[in-house]
Amino acid sequence: MQVARFVLPILCLIPGCSADPPIGQPQPFGPHAIEPSAALKGGALKLTAAQKSSIGRKIWQNESAGKITGLTHWNDGEEFPSLGIGHFIWYPKGFNGRWSETWPEFVNYAMRQGLQVPAVGRNPDCPWPNKPSFMRDFNGPQLAGLRHWLAANMTIQTEFIAYKSQEALPRIMRAAPAHEQVRIKSNYEKVAASANGVYALVDYVNFKGDGTNPTERYNNQGWGLMWVLMEMKNVPAGQKAAREFSAAAKRRLDLRIANSPRARGESRWRPGWHNRCDSYGRAL
Numbered sequence: 001m002q003v004a005r006f007v008l009p010i011l012c013l014i015p016g017c018s019a020d021p022p023i024g025q026p027q028p029f030g031p032h033a034i035e036p037s038a039a040l041k042g043g044a045l046k047l048t049a050a051q052k053s054s055i056g057r058k059i060w061q062n063e064s065a066g067k068i069t070g071l072t073h074w075n076d077g078e079e080f081p082s083l084g085i086g087h088f089i090w091y092p093k094g095f096n097g098r099w100s101e102t103w104p105e106f107v108n109y110a111m112r113q114g115l116q117v118p119a120v121g122r123n124p125d126c127p128w129p130n131k132p133s134f135m136r137d138f139n140g141p142q143l144a145g146l147r148h149w150l151a152a153n154m155t156i157q158t159e160f161i162a163y164k165s166q167e168a169l170p171r172i173m174r175a176a177p178a179h180e181q182v183r184i185k186s187n188y189e190k191v192a193a194s195a196n197g198v199y200a201l202v203d204y205v206n207f208k209g210d211g212t213n214p215t216e217r218y219n220n221q222g223w224g225l226m227w228v229l230m231e232m233k234n235v236p237a238g239q240k241a242a243r244e245f246s247a248a249a250k251r252r253l254d255l256r257i258a259n260s261p262r263a264r265g266e267s268r269w270r271p272g273w274h275n276r277c278d279s280y281g282r283a284l
Contacts, residue, residue: 056158218259
């Protein structure tokens with residue numbers, strides 16, 4: 001089997017490290033089996049094409065139960081739609097939300113890889129200003145065509161999600177308190193020592209961000225990857241670390257719900273969030 005490597009810069013996470021890949025030049029996310037004992041050998045994480053497919057399908061299952069209709073979705077109570085297997089956020093014109101917008105970034109990534117994204121998806125702003133207008137067009141040619149394209153191009157979406165995970169690590173180390181940096185690096189490496197731990201690290205950044213955006217916090221407490229790695233207890237590498245990552249993620253998300261504005265009703269999402277985090281502790 002031909003080997004390509006998706007390089008996670010875990011061995012160079014100190015602020016100012018020159019090994020940080022430039023934005024817009026993603027490292028390949030390619031095929032070779034993960035052996036837990038060698039997953040971090042040389043700072044490179046090796047994944048088979050089958051594992052890449054498995055991660056993509058798990059993310060799609062997490063976000064929309066693996067349904068094609070879920071590839072273009074607008075949650076109740078939100079001001080924007082979420083698209084693709086990773087539910088990439090796309091803001092309507094004039095809306096500047098708390099969450100990091102990822103759909104335009106994904107489109108740019110896909111086009112740099114030579115893919116032709118449907119014209120409606122290339123708009124810088126979501127052309128539907130609200131959920132009612134979006135739902136009226138749900139079965140129309142633009143949204144149906146976008147779902148068809150997304151269903152046929154799962155690999156590029158998985159590669160983008162993996163790239164975002166890779167891109168997050170140097171940023172986390174720059175943002176983290178100095179006294180937490182060694183622990184963050186250690187916990188990341190422990191989680192990445194199992195195949196499902198790799199899936200957890202890739203999926204969680206797509207799910208709840210890297211934790212460095214100061215607007216993605218309630219009462220100065222965040223829930224992204226940086227905060228989960230700081231939350232983790234000291235456990236051995238491998239499956240125990242993957243299970244502790246799962247538990248730490250649930251603790252941070254529970255804290256988010258407790259700190260969230262009551263009007264948002266975030267407790268309704270707790271069961272789904274917990275189910276997703278539980279998947280991190282199970283073998284891939």
